[in-house]
Amino acid sequence: MNKEEQEYLANYDIAKYDRPSIAVDMAIFTISDSHLDNADYRKLPDKRLKLLMIKRGQPPYKDMWALPGGFCKKGETVYEAALRELKEETATDKAYLEMCNVFSESGRDPRGWIISQAFMALINSKTVNVKAGGDAWEARWFDVELKRISKEQYVIDQSGNNTIESDSVFELKMYHNDIIIGAKIKEKRLYRDYHESVEYDVVESDGIGFDHGKIIIYILNKLRNKVETDGKIVFDLMPEYFTLTDLQKAFEIILDRKLLTANFRRKISEYVTETDRIITGGGHRPAKMFIRNIDAFYKND
Amino acid sequence: MNKEEQEYLANYDIAKYDRPSIAVDMAIFTISDSHLDNADYRKLPDKRLKLLMIKRGQPPYKDMWALPGGFCKKGETVYEAALRELKEETATDKAYLEMCNVFSESGRDPRGWIISQAFMALINSKTVNVKAGGDAWEARWFDVELKRISKEQYVIDQSGNNTIESDSVFELKMYHNDIIIGAKIKEKRLYRDYHESVEYDVVESDGIGFDHGKIIIYILNKLRNKVETDGKIVFDLMPEYFTLTDLQKAFEIILDRKLLTANFRRKISEYVTETDRIITGGGHRPAKMFIRNIDAFYKND
DNA sequence: ACAAAAGTGTTAAACTTACACCCATGC
DNA sequence: GCATGGGTGTAAGTTTAACACTTTTGT
Numbered sequence: 001m002n003k004e005e006q007e008y009l010a011n012y013d014i015a016k017y018d019r020p021s022i023a024v025d026m027a028i029f030t031i032s033d034s035h036l037d038n039a040d041y042r043k044l045p046d047k048r049l050k051l052l053m054i055k056r057g058q059p060p061y062k063d064m065w066a067l068p069g070g071f072c073k074k075g076e077t078v079y080e081a082a083l084r085e086l087k088e089e090t091a092t093d094k095a096y097l098e099m100c101n102v103f104s105e106s107g108r109d110p111r112g113w114i115i116s117q118a119f120m121a122l123i124n125s126k127t128v129n130v131k132a133g134g135d136a137w138e139a140r141w142f143d144v145e146l147k148r149i150s151k152e153q154y155v156i157d158q159s160g161n162n163t164i165e166s167d168s169v170f171e172l173k174m175y176h177n178d179i180i181i182g183a184k185i186k187e188k189r190l191y192r193d194y195h196e197s198v199e200y201d202v203v204e205s206d207g208i209g210f211d212h213g214k215i216i217i218y219i220l221n222k223l224r225n226k227v228e229t230d231g232k233i234v235f236d237l238m239p240e241y242f243t244l245t246d247l248q249k250a251f252e253i254i255l256d257r258k259l260l261t262a263n264f265r266r267k268i269s270e271y272v273t274e275t276d277r278i279i280t281g282g283g284h285r286p287a288k289m290f291i292r293n294i295d296a297f298y299k300n301d
Numbered sequence: 302m303n304k305e306e307q308e309y310l311a312n313y314d315i316a317k318y319d320r321p322s323i324a325v326d327m328a329i330f331t332i333s334d335s336h337l338d339n340a341d342y343r344k345l346p347d348k349r350l351k352l353l354m355i356k357r358g359q360p361p362y363k364d365m366w367a368l369p370g371g372f373c374k375k376g377e378t379v380y381e382a383a384l385r386e387l388k389e390e391t392a393t394d395k396a397y398l399e400m401c402n403v404f405s406e407s408g409r410d411p412r413g414w415i416i417s418q419a420f421m422a423l424i425n426s427k428t429v430n431v432k433a434g435g436d437a438w439e440a441r442w443f444d445v446e447l448k449r450i451s452k453e454q455y456v457i458d459q460s461g462n463n464t465i466e467s468d469s470v471f472e473l474k475m476y477h478n479d480i481i482i483g484a485k486i487k488e489k490r491l492y493r494d495y496h497e498s499v500e501y502d503v504v505e506s507d508g509i510g511f512d513h514g515k516i517i518i519y520i521l522n523k524l525r526n527k528v529e530t531d532g533k534i535v536f537d538l539m540p541e542y543f544t545l546t547d548l549q550k551a552f553e554i555i556l557d558r559k560l561l562t563a564n565f566r567r568k569i570s571e572y573v574t575e576t577d578r579i580i581t582g583g584g585h586r587p588a589k590m591f592i593r594n595i596d597a598f599y600k601n602d
Numbered sequence: 603a604c605a606a607a608a609g610t611g612t613t614a615a616a617c618t619t620a621c622a623c624c625c626a627t628g629c
Numbered sequence: 630g631c632a633t634g635g636g637t638g639t640a641a642g643t644t645t646a647a648c649a650c651t652t653t654t655g656t
Contacts (some may be wrong), residue, residue: 005360005411012412018375019320022416041629042633059306074319074414077405094494099403102418104378110306111313113375115323117403164599191599193395194536229530235495245634262637263619284634285626298465298492342656343606546607563610564646585607586653609652618643625636 020113024082025069025103025212027118027219028052028090030141031237031250032125042283047249048143050125051174051216052089053181055138060110061209065174065181067216068139069116082119089139096122096236100219108211120219126239142174142181146220149184163192169203172217182206183213227254232271235292241277243287244268270296321414325383326370326404326513328419328520329353329391331442332538332551333426343584348550349444351426352475352517353390354482356439361411362510366475366482368517369440370417383420390440397423397537401520409512421520427540443475443482447521450485464493470504473518483507484514528555532569536593542578544588545569571597 034046053065068089072081079099087093097119104115153166166189173182184204190197200214208216227234234250248264270293277289335347354366369390373382380400388394398420405416454467467490474483485505491498501515509517528535535551549565571594578590 005363009360009411017322017372019322020373020375021318021320022323040633042627042631044634060310062306071318072321072405072416074321075407077407078403078416079405094496096496102379102400102403104373104380106376106378110310115373115379162595164595166599191595194593194595194598195395195397196598243635260620261635262621265636267618280627282634283628284632285636287635292495294463294465294492294495297495297497298467341606343604343654345607545609561647562608563648566609568645581654583607584655585605586609588608604656605654607652607654609650611650612648614646616643616645619641621639623636623638625634627633627635629631 018113020104020115021111022072022078022081023069023109023114023116024072024078024085025067025116025118025215026052026082026085026089026121027067027100027216028086028095028121028123029144029223029237030123030125030128031253032141034143044245044282047246047253049253050141051144053140053142053174053176054089055140056209057138064209065140065142065179065207066209067212072117078117082117082121086121090123090128092123092127094123094127096120096233100222101215103211103215105211116215118215118219120223122223122233122236124237124239140176140179142176142179144216144220145173145175146217147171147173163190165190170217172213172220174208179207181208183208183217185213185217187217224254224256227251231268232297235271235297238292240291241275241289242291243279243289244272245287247272247290319414321405321416322412323373323379323382324370324410324415324417325373325379325386326368326417326419326516327353327383327386327390327422328368328401328517329387329396329422329424330445330524330538331424331426331429332554333442335444345546345583348547348554350554351442352445354441354443354475354477355390356441357510358439365510366441366443366508367510368513373418379418383418383422387422391424391429393424393428395424395428397421397534401523402516404512404516406512417516419516419520421524423534423537425538425540441477441480443477443480445517445521446474446476447518448472448474464491466491471518473514473521475509480508482509484509484518486514486518488518525555525557528552533572533598536572536598539593542576542590542592544580544590545573546588548573548591 030050031047032050034048052068054068056062056064056066068085070085072078082097083093086095100118100120102115102117149169149171151168156163156165168187170185170187171182172185183202183206186201186203188199200217202211202213205213231251237250238247244265247268248259248261252259272290273293275289275291278286279289280286331351332348333351335349353369355369356366357363369386371386373379383398384394387396401419401421403416403418450470450472452469457464457466469488471486471488472483473486484503484507487502487504489500501518503512503514506514532552535555538551539548545566548569549560549562553560573591574594576590576592579587580590581587
């Protein structure tokens, strides 16, 4: 560094400018058994997509539920902050972790200018520590359900500038035992000048703090799209040993549709290796357990 | 909002905490003719992938080239800041714009704690204003070339914890007339606990300021992956009227491989509509011009 | 005439989709 | 026996990949 650069930096006062706080918000998903008891001895337990939420112990949004998260500290990267939060909440760092989007609308946090980096994390329920279920933190896994409840589509033709607008309203519902929280979120999808843009707006929020309804729906859609185009991340929701039926159910839960077993198995066959473990005692034919075939995952470029 | 919340907020002083500045860095791509003159009257001009770079007029990294960008201001979203920067540099807002990643390593900017949101923007060269080529700003379009120059792969087996590590070195070279800048970047790809992680590190930087070599390579790879799995964004690099050969070349430039014409045309046929415009005068059969078939783009869910 | 690019047709191989069928278990 | 899940085979339809071939132009 030369003298001019050094002088410039000596006179540069970063504190002169308005600066935001940076937060990380974590959408931590897992798949686990439904808490509902099983009547039929033959039936497998119902699996559900779960999202970890935290009950806020202090303002703002005290007593409401929000995504786990916290502020990014000086000296750590945003990714490290996300990993730190993940560990604090779940006691594991064996997770698929991806930065999904920034949420920075002014007014999104009453404390001031706070920009949030939203992360998606996928963990398998077997590695989750009870911490998340303990009482100190008031963290709970919620069953997640997302339904589109309306859709309108129209063409706006203003002097040759062809715009297609499609408005949907989604209903997000989340359950933990008798706790039910949710939100209605409007999705506005614009196609103008050959460019698509999507915007979400919280229309109604019931028990969910901040703009987290919006973040949840955004990440949930991202998760579905990712699984639709490349299913490999679904394995991050599985324990080391799993049956092919469990794997298929994980796909079905995220994609929200049934798959044909024979076809599914052919498709994923290269990613799994049979072991000699079997599960018996289910009132039906025992299932072989499989592990990931790591070579298949790694053979990219 | 109740009294407790109001009191809490009245006593909350955001300035007590260390806060970073938020910058947006823009990787603005377009495709345009190579500046090299064409000898053969029959040959079409060579197309290249171009990236807009700015010569820094003041420290830090004075006289080096960097991605266009700037600080996010209070009251605007990160996305709005990106759009503002895009307009400032290119005088257009008709672009594909996507937030790609956060770069937040401490020490990445000598002025202090500065976190950068990296955006990818795709514009078509016909809408670009001369501003970018003017002298005031010292902004220039650089031809981009990225080559992997080495690759090593090994398995680390530490007490059953199977880790595969794959290290590559990429050479990034960028040209504008007689200006040549570039960087060597090491890619470390880890596959551990069934989770893949990728890390980039600038090994050597020649004329490129900050950690922008890293950002460029990251976004370039993202662009390629996106085009490989869903080619629709390539249309954002095309003007309103285009020939199928131009479109095919855009794909080939980004994917860095040749495609078979007959197959390519079948694949993209639903996305284009023939017009009665033709291009003549090329010393070969005239080409029909096409426009986007907007309905095909929009028929998702 | 001929080189360059524009544009189409044909075929084999690969993959997807749908459905039918058999197997093994616990009560 | 029978409901439930575990597991496989086959055939039709669709998509991809490779290649061969024809057309049209400016010099």
